[in-house]
Structure formats: C-alpha cells, structure tokens
Amino acid sequence: IQLTQSPSSLSASVGDRVTITCRASQGISSYLAWYQQKPGKAPKLLIYAASTLQSGVPSRFSGSGSGTDFTLTITSLQPEDFATYYCQQLNSFPLTFGGGTKVEIK
Amino acid sequence: EVQLVQSGEEVKKPGESLKMSCKGSGYSFTSYWIGWVRQMPGKGLEWMGIIYPGDSDTRYSPSFQGQVTMSVDKSINTAYLQWSSLKASDTAMYYCARALKYYSGMDVWGQGTTVTVSS
Numbered sequence: 001i002q003l004t005q006s007p008s009s010l011s012a013s014v015g016d017r018v019t020i021t022c023r024a025s026q027g028i029s030s031y032l033a034w035y036q037q038k039p040g041k042a043p044k045l046l047i048y049a050a051s052t053l054q055s056g057v058p059s060r061f062s063g064s065g066s067g068t069d070f071t072l073t074i075t076s077l078q079p080e081d082f083a084t085y086y087c088q089q090l091n092s093f094p095l096t097f098g099g100g101t102k103v104e105i106k
Numbered sequence: 107e108v109q110l111v112q113s114g115e116e117v118k119k120p121g122e123s124l125k126m127s128c129k130g131s132g133y134s135f136t137s138y139w140i141g142w143v144r145q146m147p148g149k150g151l152e153w154m155g156i157i158y159p160g161d162s163d164t165r166y167s168p169s170f171q172g173q174v175t176m177s178v179d180k181s182i183n184t185a186y187l188q189w190s191s192l193k194a195s196d197t198a199m200y201y202c203a204r205a206l207k208y209y210s211g212m213d214v215w216g217q218g219t220t221v222t223v224s225s
Binding site for chain 2: 031033035037042043044045047048049054084086088090091093094095096097098099100
C-alpha cells in the first residue's frame with residue numbers, strides 16, 4: 001500500500017491552522033497513524049486509529065478520515081510544532097510510511 | 107519509566123557483519139511488538155519489519171527481506187537487528203519502537219543507532 005502525503009512541505013506562521021493530507025493507494029479502514037519528527041530526534045506518535053490522540057499530545061492536533069483519505073490538522077501552530085510529519089498505514093504488511101511533510105516557519 | 111535503549115553508533119566496512127540491539131525496560135517486553143525503521147541521511151522513514159518477542163513472530167518488509175535478520179532474547183528484554191554483509195547503502199539511522207498491536211502505532215521509540223558503512 002502506497003501512501004502519498006501532500007504537501008511535501010509548507011510554510012506557516014505561529015497561530016496558523018495547518019492541514020496535511022495522506023492518501024492511501026487502497027482502502028485501509030482507520031488503520032492510520034501520524035508521527036512528528038524533529039531534527040536529530042526519534043519520531044513521536046501523535047495519532048493512531050486515524051483520529052485517536054496519543055496520551056500527552058496537545059489537543060490542537062487532530063486526525064480524521066477513513067478508507068483512503070486522511071488529514072492531520074494543527075489548529076493553532078505553535079513554535080514547537082515546526083517539524084516533519086509522517087503518516088503510516090497499519091492495515092496490512094508492510095506497514096508503510098508516507099513521504100513526509102515538512103512544516104517550516106514562514 | 108518505559109524506554110527502549112539502543113546500542114551505540116557503528117562504523118563498519120563493506121562486507122562486515124553487524125548486530126545492533128534495542129533493550130526494553132519499564133514494561134512487559136513480551137507483550138509488545140518491536141518494529142525497526144530505517145532513515146537514510148536526509149530522507150524519510152522506511153518500515154523494515156516487526157517482531158513479537160512473545161513468540162518471535164516476525165514480518166519483514168519485502169524491501170528488507172533477506173537483507174536483515176530480526177531476533178529477540180526474551181531473557182534480557184532485548185531485540186536485535188543484524189546484517190551478515192553490510193553495503194554502503196546501509197548507511198542510515200536505525201530506530202526500534204514498540205507497538206501494543208501492530209496496528210496500534212509505535213508509541214515508544216529508541217534513540218536510534220547510526221550506522222556508517224564506508225571503505
């Protein structure tokens with residue numbers, strides 16, 4: 001299963017609403033996770049089951065979608081949110097990642 | 107504290123073997139899958155495979171099947187990723203991470219092991 005993230009990068013300002021999309025090449029129900037990775041650090045799980053917020057993750061992050069189309073939304077971008085975001089499908093092996101979306105400061 | 111601690115940086119020559127480790131603590135090691143993820147310099151995340159320490163059930167990505175071997179030693183709560191003959195293209199950061207179910211996402215990650223393969 002291929003995952004296509006868009007955009008591959010974006011520039012945004014603190015306080016902006018940011019939406020990242022992830023499209024699967026075939027239906028994956030709600031078996032999708034989102035991760036955040038900062039430079040030089042391991043990825044961090046933000047959302048699983050497409051819309052379930054991982055414990056400790058701020059509520060400004062949310063996920064939606066099912067089937068083939070998914071979105072990650074950050075409602076009010078904070079300085080610590082500038083990072084690269086990846087989706088991962090968990091429906092079937094191999095558990096592939098999307099190509100990533102880099103969120104940069106405008 | 108729940109954590110995964112990976113072994114240290116490796117510098118190897120092409121053709122050499124390597125076995126890196128990922129030690130879990132603070133949780134029931136045999137109840138969570140351990141996945142391995144490669145990140146080549148400046149690139150995205152690649153899922154390599156996953157192993158269940160409880161029974162050593164292992165699933166490899168086709169891209170890595172036959173190239174690496176995943177294993178565990180339950181007695182010391184440690185998972186391993188090994189190569190028998192490294193290539194320059196194996197130069198990357200390697201992460202281990204745990205997942206309660208393979209479909210639940212990887213919620214705890216190791217700090218990563220950097221591997222450099224160069225003649």
